[in-house]
Amino acid sequence: MFDNEEGQGPKSTFSTYVAEGDQLFQKGEYVKAVESFSTALNLQPDDKNCLVARSRCYLKLGDAESALKDAETSLQDNKDFFKGLYQKAEALYTIGDFEFALVYYHRGNKLRPELQEFRLGIQKAQEAIDNSVGSPSSVKLENKGDVSFFHKSNGVRPKHLNHSHKRESKKHGRKMDKSEKRAKELLGELYSDREYLEKLLQDEDLIKGKIRTGERVQDLIVDCISYLDTRTAFWQQQKPIYARQRDRKLMQQQWNRVLHKPPSDPTRYVLNSLEEIDTALSVGNTESGLKKARELMKAVKEWSEEVLPNKREVLGNLHSCIGNALMDLGNMDKALHHHEKDLELAKKGDLMDSKSRALDNIGRVYARIGKFQQAIEVWEEKLPLACGELEKAWLFHEIGRCYLELKLYRETQDYGSRSLMAADEISDEKWQLNASVLMAQAELKLGNYKACVSHFERALDRAKLLQDDSASEAIQKYLILTVLRYFTHTESRLKDALVLNT
Secondary structure, eight states, X not given: OOEEETTTEEEOOHHHHHHHHHHHHHHTOHHHHHHHHHHXXXXXXXXXXXXXXXXXXXXXXXXXXXXXXXXXXXTSSOTTOHHHHHHHHHHHHHHTOHHHHHHHHHHHHHHOTTOHHHHHHHHHHHHHHHHHTTOTTOOOOOTTOXXXXXXXXXXXXXXXXXXTHHHHHHHHTHHHHHHHHHHHHHHGGGHHHHHHHHHHTTOHHHHTOBOTTSOBHHHHXXXXXXXXXXXXXXXXXXXXHHHHHHHHHHHHHHHHHHTSSOTXXXXXXXXXXXXXXXXXXXXXXXXXXXXXXXXXXXXXXXXXXXXXXXXXXXXXXXXHHHHHHHHHTTOHHHHHHHHHHHHHHHHHTTOHHHHHHHHHHHHHHHHHTTOHHHHHHHXXXXXXXXXXXXXHHHHHHHHHHHHHHTTOHHHHHHHHHHHHHHHHHTTOHHHHHHHHHHHHHHHHHTTOHHHXXXXXXXXXXXXXXXXXXXXXXXXXXXXXXXXXXXXXXXXXXHHHHHHHHO
């Protein structure tokens, strides 16, 4: 159901925000997924499954500290919550606390020995510890090392690295040769970038300059070298290739944004700005993100398509950001205007992904303000653009919820069934849960009590599998009420039959 809030109209439920976050996670849109899970946690702050889900997103973004914090919060009421144990172990492992990670992998394995994840965790943590023992170049990273360097960079240069980095290398002579060889092996294709950065330090004119943000070029270069040095030590301890590939990709993206492209490149400038806007909105700095988006839009509008070839796509993206920010601030009329502008640009440029995004957001605005029929029409237009069964499960469910609000229960039943079929197709337990609840609500309104009980029972099974205690409690209450209503209805019918017979 849509919850009514004073002055803002209906909003989505906790389970819908969680499901939306899961969908975004599957798509790799981790920043937006964090936003959805955070909104869900505003409604139910202690939901341990949601905390674990957001923790997974933080790990994907390289923010291991926030991932660890969420994992620990999920364990506050139940120290044996196996998902929280696994997530805490993963966060500790990413930070570089391999010994503590091993403890939690073992604890989880003792509780759930059938799960392969804990066995693999024990293996990789033990390997990392073995690799770090006795290695003179191994460095035990503090919590502020690791990939989160770029996620939370504050521009402060590490104390252990100074301007004489090059001279120190010469000073150590042969000892450096061996460690450099190991660094080259670990860094792979990024080793040439490290050499390139060291050469840049020798350019006195260059290192005196500043980039657009006001940061000194010299500090930026030294920070990047320091990052690579800490990563070399980390990889020395942590053998798995997948982690190195992930971090290389992250580093490459950062360098492409800052070093390998000239600062005057509008495309790079726009990408950096959009990332800042997206981050601001995802962490709840709505007004700041909105301000940045408006400033960037003003600048982009003045550029020609020769300067920015994908100008239409960028403007559409900015309209979408502004629209979402205004939604969060409760200004639905202006939010709708910006999402409609996004749709207009998408249609002009034949941009199918942008069109799908715009239709999605327009439908959300209509649903929030209680215009359910308009939301249905917009989302039905989006249906042919849906990518995969997961998105269809979500979309059918939202349309069904709108029909439920309109008291059109046959239509609710129809779309609930479609949502359930899509969820069954991909064996997605969370959407099976949501769709089963919607089906149960429709059957209840139609007076089909047996079918209602059946759907609630299936939803309860899924909630237990997901260890979603809050959903289980709510469904059990609905089940009891439905059974009571069924018996009351049956008793009434029997009395009527007796009256007729006499």
